[in-house]
Amino acid sequence: MKIRLFVLSCALAATAFAADVSGKWTAEVPGRGGQTMTQTITLKADGDALTGSVSGRAGDTAISNGKIDGDTVKFDVVREFNGNSMTMHYTGTVSGDQINFKVQREGGDAPAREFTAKRASTT
Numbered sequence: 546m547k548i549r550l551f552v553l554s555c556a557l558a559a560t561a562f563a564a565d566v567s568g569k570w571t572a573e574v575p576g577r578g579g580q581t582m583t584q585t586i587t588l589k590a591d592g593d594a595l596t597g598s599v600s601g602r603a604g605d606t607a608i609s610n611g612k613i614d615g616d617t618v619k620f621d622v623v624r625e626f627n628g629n630s631m632t633m634h635y636t637g638t639v640s641g642d643q644i645n646f647k648v649q650r651e652g653g654d655a656p657a658r659e660f661t662a663k664r665a666s667t668t
Contacts (some may be wrong), residue, residue: 564616564639566590572646572662586644586662588618595620599635608635618644637662 566588573581587605588597595611599622611620616639623632632651637644642664647657 564613564618566595566613566618566639566644568667569665570644570662571665572660574648574660575658584662585665616640
């Protein structure tokens, strides 16, 4: 019984220290040829689960596999182009009102793109 209470206490403590990421975030994301694109990332935290969307040229795309662990957020974005799907893996570190992201295309050999998102509003 004491072990179960200890495990439960640890789980609750970890959740209590999860970063507050709910809200809208904006970023200038590097693209091809050195151009940047303004991107809006909308996040909703529920314990250690994370949902939301990421804006793109074709509109907003829902995130999947979203998780929060302390000050680290991780999620995937799957986009469809001409019948092909592409998965982007986002990993970010929260620091106050900004998240420092790295995004890597699944199966890609290019280095991860890095950018900083700043809190635009809370939800």
